[in-house]
Structure formats: C-alpha cells, structure tokens
Amino acid sequence: MPDPNESASDALLPELARLIVSALNLDLKPEEIGPDDALYGEGLGLDSIDILEVALAVSKHFGVQLRADNENNVAIFRSLRSLAEFVSANRSA
Amino acid sequence: MVPLPLIAHRSPESVFAWRDGAPIAAAHYLAEVQRLAAAMPERGHVLNVCSDRYRFAVGLGAALLRRQVTLMPPNHTAGTVTELLGFAPDAYCLTDHPADDIDLPQLAFPPGEAIGADVLAVPRIDPQQVCAIVFTSGSTGRPEPHLKRWGPLVRNVVGEAARLGLQAHPERVLVATVPPQHMYGFESSLLVAMQSGASFDAGRPFYPADICTTLARIDAPRVLVTTPFHLRTLLGDVEALPTLDLIVCATAPLSPQLAREAEQRSGAPLLEIYGCTETGQLATRRATQTGEWEPLPEVRIDTRDGRTWASGGHVEQAMPLADIIETVADGRFVLHGRSADVVNLAGKRTSLAYLGHQLNSIEGVEDGVFYLPAETADDGVTRLAAFVVAPNLNRGALLAQLRRRVDSVFLPRPLVFVDALPRSSTGKLPHAALAALAATHLAKHAGPQR
Numbered sequence: 001m002p003d004p005n006e007s008a009s010d011a012l013l014p015e016l017a018r019l020i021v022s023a024l025n026l027d028l029k030p031e032e033i034g035p036d037d038a039l040y041g042e043g044l045g046l047d048s049i050d051i052l053e054v055a056l057a058v059s060k061h062f063g064v065q066l067r068a069d070n071e072n073n074v075a076i077f078r079s080l081r082s083l084a085e086f087v088s089a090n091r092s093a
Numbered sequence: 094m095v096p097l098p099l100i101a102h103r104s105p106e107s108v109f110a111w112r113d114g115a116p117i118a119a120a121h122y123l124a125e126v127q128r129l130a131a132a133m134p135e136r137g138h139v140l141n142v143c144s145d146r147y148r149f150a151v152g153l154g155a156a157l158l159r160r161q162v163t164l165m166p167p168n169h170t171a172g173t174v175t176e177l178l179g180f181a182p183d184a185y186c187l188t189d190h191p192a193d194d195i196d197l198p199q200l201a202f203p204p205g206e207a208i209g210a211d212v213l214a215v216p217r218i219d220p221q222q223v224c225a226i227v228f229t230s231g232s233t234g235r236p237e238p239h240l241k242r243w244g245p246l247v248r249n250v251v252g253e254a255a256r257l258g259l260q261a262h263p264e265r266v267l268v269a270t271v272p273p274q275h276m277y278g279f280e281s282s283l284l285v286a287m288q289s290g291a292s293f294d295a296g297r298p299f300y301p302a303d304i305c306t307t308l309a310r311i312d313a314p315r316v317l318v319t320t321p322f323h324l325r326t327l328l329g330d331v332e333a334l335p336t337l338d339l340i341v342c343a344t345a346p347l348s349p350q351l352a353r354e355a356e357q358r359s360g361a362p363l364l365e366i367y368g369c370t371e372t373g374q375l376a377t378r379r380a381t382q383t384g385e386w387e388p389l390p391e392v393r394i395d396t397r398d399g400r401t402w403a404s405g406g407h408v409e410q411a412m413p414l415a416d417i418i419e420t421v422a423d424g425r426f427v428l429h430g431r432s433a434d435v436v437n438l439a440g441k442r443t444s445l446a447y448l449g450h451q452l453n454s455i456e457g458v459e460d461g462v463f464y465l466p467a468e469t470a471d472d473g474v475t476r477l478a479a480f481v482v483a484p485n486l487n488r489g490a491l492l493a494q495l496r497r498r499v500d501s502v503f504l505p506r507p508l509v510f511v512d513a514l515p516r517s518s519t520g521k522l523p524h525a526a527l528a529a530l531a532a533t534h535l536a537k538h539a540g541p542q543r
Contacts (some may be wrong), residue, residue: 055326059330
C-alpha cells in the first residue's frame with residue numbers, strides 16, 4: 001500500500017540534501033547523497049556533532065525540533081529518506 | 094593520611110541526584126554502591142560505560158570500595174579497547190545498555206533497586222588510592238595513562254565547587270550535556286557535586302529541546318554544565334531558555350558574543366573553566382567581565398624554559414601545558430591559543446603528529462598528512478583536512494581504516510587524494526607549502542555556510 005506521506009517526503013529530499021551539505025560544509029554535491037545512503041558511520045560518516053548541526057538546521061528551516069525521545073531516533077537519521085519522512089510527518093502538522 | 098569521604102552529603106535524605114524530575118537520596122546511592130560492589134568480579138580495572146550519569150556514579154563508588162581502578166580512554170573504538178587490554182589485561186566493562194561493540198567481559202548494571210538505610214554511613218577512601226586512569230593520545234601512537242588519586246581529585250573539585258558556589262548552595266542541581274567518562278564531565282558534572290553536597294541530573298540531554306525539558310522538570314535551582322558548541326546550538330534553536338542559576342562552560346574558549354548572549358538570556362552568570370586531562374581543572378573566569386583566568390586555590394601557572402607549567406594545589410607533579418599562556422598580575426593568566434601541532438576539537442585533544450602516524454600506518458598509504466584549517470570564530474567545531482598519497486586505495490576503504498584508529502571527530506573532512514605531498518629536498522613538509530596545498534584544495538569549501 002502506498003504511504004500517503006511518500007510523495008510529500010520525496011519532494012523534500014533535494015532540499016534536505018542541500019541543507020545537510022551546507023550545514024556541515026561537506027565535500028560533495030547535494031545530489032551525490034543517495035536517498036538511502038547511511039548518514040552515520042560507514043556511509044556519509046556523520047557523527048553526533050553533525051547530527052546536532054543538522055538538527056539545528058532542520059529546526060530553523062522547517063520548524064521541526066528533534067528530541068531524544070522521538071521514537072527511534074537512530075532510525076530518523078538512518079538515511080536522507082528517513083529524515084525526510086520524519087520532517088514531512090512533523091512539520092506544521 | 095586521613096581517609097576522605099566518598100560524598101559530602103550529610104543526611105540520608107540529602108538529594109544526591111535527579112532522574113526524570115524525581116530526587117534520589119544519598120542513602121539510596123550508598124545502598125546501591127554497596128550492592129554493586131558485592132556484585133563486581135575480582136578484577137583490578139573497570140571500563141565504566143554507563144550512559145546514565147547516576148549509574149556511572151554508582152559504578153565509580155563501587156569500584157572505589159573494591160579498590161578497582163576506573164579506566165577512562167579517549168573513546169571506545171575497537172582499536173582503543175584493544176590497546177586498553179594491553180595496558181590492563183584484567184579490564185572488564187560495566188554497562189547499563191547493550192555494549193556488544195566493546196570486546197571486554199561485561200557486567201550488566203544490576204536490575205532492581207537497593208533500599209537506603211536510616212543512617213548515612215559514608216565510606217571513606219584512602220587519598221593515595223588510584224581512583225581513575227585517564228588516557229590521552231600520545232604523540233607516538235600509544236595512549237598515555239594519567240593516574241588520578243582520590244586525594245588530589247577531591248582537592249581539585251572542592252576548589253572548583255567553591256567557584257561554582259555549591260557549598261553555599263547545595264540545593265543546586267547540575268544538568269550536563271557532557272559525558273562523565275570525559276575528564277571535564279567527570280569532575281564538573283559529577284565529582285564536584287559529590288564532594289560539595291550538591292546534586293546532578295542522571296541524564297545527558299542531547300538536542301536543545303531535551304536540555305530544556307530536563308531543566309524544566311527539576312524543581313530546584315539549576316546549573317547547566319556544557320560546551321561552547323552545545324551552548325551555541327541551544328541558543329540558536331530555543332526561543333525561551335529556562336532560568337538558570339549558573340552556566341559552566343569548558344573544552345574551548347567561548348566567543349565573547351556567545352558568553353554575553355547566554356548570560357542575557359538565562360539570567361545567570363557564565364563561568365568558564367580551563368584545564369586539561371593531565372591536570373584536571375586549573376582556573377576559571379567570567380568571560381563577560383574579564384579575559385584573565387584565575388587559578389584554583391594554590392594552583393600556580395608560570396613560564397619556565399620557554400614553556401608554561403601548572404603546579405601546586407591538586408597538581409601532584411608540575412605539568413607542561415599545551416597552550417600558549419601569558420601570565421599577568423596575582424598569578425592570573427591570559428590564553429593565546431594552542432601550541433603548534435595540538436588539535437582540540439569538541440573537548441578531545443590530539444596532535445597532528447599522532448593523526449599523521451595513524452594515517453601513515455594504514456597499508457596502502459604511501460604518504461599522508463593532516464592539516465588544521467583556520468578555526469571558525471562562531472563557536473562551531475572546526476574539522477580537519479588530510480592529504481594522502483594512496484594510488485591503490487579508495488576513499489571508503491581508507492576512511493574505514495581510519496575510523497578504527499582515530500576518534501570520529503578527527504576524521505578528515507575533506508580527505509584529499511594527491512599524487513605527491515610538497516616535501517622539501519630534506520623530506521620535510523614546510524608549513525607554507527602545506528598551507529598553499531590546502532588553499533588550492535579547500536577553496537571550494539570556503540565561505541560562510543552556517
């Protein structure tokens with residue numbers, strides 16, 4: 001069954017990629033981040049400092065604040081797609 | 094030598110810690126210390142990775158009772174744990190969460206609750222007893238151990254507690270964004286409360302919204318123990334800051350703008366602490382009032398033989414400091430940045446030489462060097478760059494190797510593959526040549542993007 005949020009969150013992917021690259025001053029182009037690439041560890045290699053920077057950028061840009069008690073915090077930052085789904089589900093809801 | 098009490102709390106009901114807005118009594122803490130001590134194996138060294146600050150404190154107290162040394166390595170990567178075993182083959186891991194990635198025998202924090210007694214029988218610890226061994230990454234690649242005896246530790250944090258006004262205000266609660274397994278958090282979020290009769294929150298709030306929630310739940314005067322980076326993120330993300338009694342900040346000098354903003358928005362003074370892993374906390378200053386640091390009681394900072402040394406007070410052996418320091422009147426001093434080669438990011442310190450050694454130890458790397466770009470002035474965390482000659486390695490494989498060897502905060506960003514490094518005829522890498530190489534390759538990353 002198609003997720004009703006899917007199209008809305010897919011539309012956020014390029015915007016979030018740009019946000020991450022600019023917030024973290026990354027050594028790549030936004031379109032080089034695949035929607036399902038791992039953000040932590042072996043993939044993009046983000047660490048907890050980056051996660052706080054991205055959280056701040058997401059809060060400023062989308063008005064969505066992250067909390068440690070958000071269900072499954074690790075899952076939110078698993079990939080660009082999971083982050084987009086979280087933002088899409090929580091922005092100005 | 095007179096044994097020194099584990100905690101300074103006076104009555105069984107004295108608040109020792111807080112968790113989820115509820116106080117934990119001193120008698121309860123001591124009962125849990127005794128219970129855990131009885132469950133600890135017959136070993137000499139413990140790696141306490143409890144993420145709950147209160148449980149870490151229980152583990153620390155129990156280890157002291159069992160005369161076990163708490164090990165504090167700079168990180169818990171596989172490589173570090175292996176080196177730790179070389180240092181202390183009997184080490185085991187005390188944990189309150191699944192820690193499968195740590196390859197040591199594990200002791201899970203016991204479930205259930207101990208019952209506190211009606212009278213407070215505070216254990217006393219020999220001041221000569223080694224409480225902890227804290228490691229710094231040495232320049233040769235081997236971690237260097239620094240012994241922390243109970244007596245000097247107590248002396249250090251009692252002096253610090255006076256600066257924080259904790260003896261006069263034991264009702265104050267410390268809420269910290271830093272872990273207790275790091276020297277700053279160990280002393281300034283935990284020991285300083287244990288030794289002054291104040292209390293601390295068991296959590297370690299991460300996101301700005303979590304910091305606010307934790308503070309709001311505590312019905313007592315609050316002290317925020319944090320770093321410039323966490324403070325900057327907090328102020329940037331939160332509209333209304335909960336009122337505070339005090340902000341304590343360390344690991345890097347704070348910009349004067351951020352110090353002013355933090356004081357204005359929290360209604361609290363902001364006290365910065367200067368110290369290092371080798372010496373513990375050395376001095377404090379209130380940045381909105383002075384640029385000069387005031388050493389803790391009886392601590393001396395002076396310059397000899399072209400180096401700056403810390404001595405006196407809790408500092409057992411005169412210790413050279415990695416910062417460029419100018420002493421001024423009455424023992425006070427001004428910081429002028431770090432000595433060349435020293436890297437200090439997000440409270441973790443290493444040297445470019447150590448990182449270069451790790452990089453060049455990777456099979457397939459023919460030559461490589463780390464480079465520290467000019468640090469950002471906005472209280473963010475500057476990342477390192479690295480240049481590497483490794484024609485037969487790809488980026489992913491090299492980074493995976495490096496990740497095993499160095500803390501993630503030091504991973505190069507960017508990692509630039511080059512055909513050769515600009516070495517002189519004598520094989521040296523002149524700083525100017527490296528700066529020119531960096532300017533060429535890092536230019537595309539420049540610009541204010543935050």
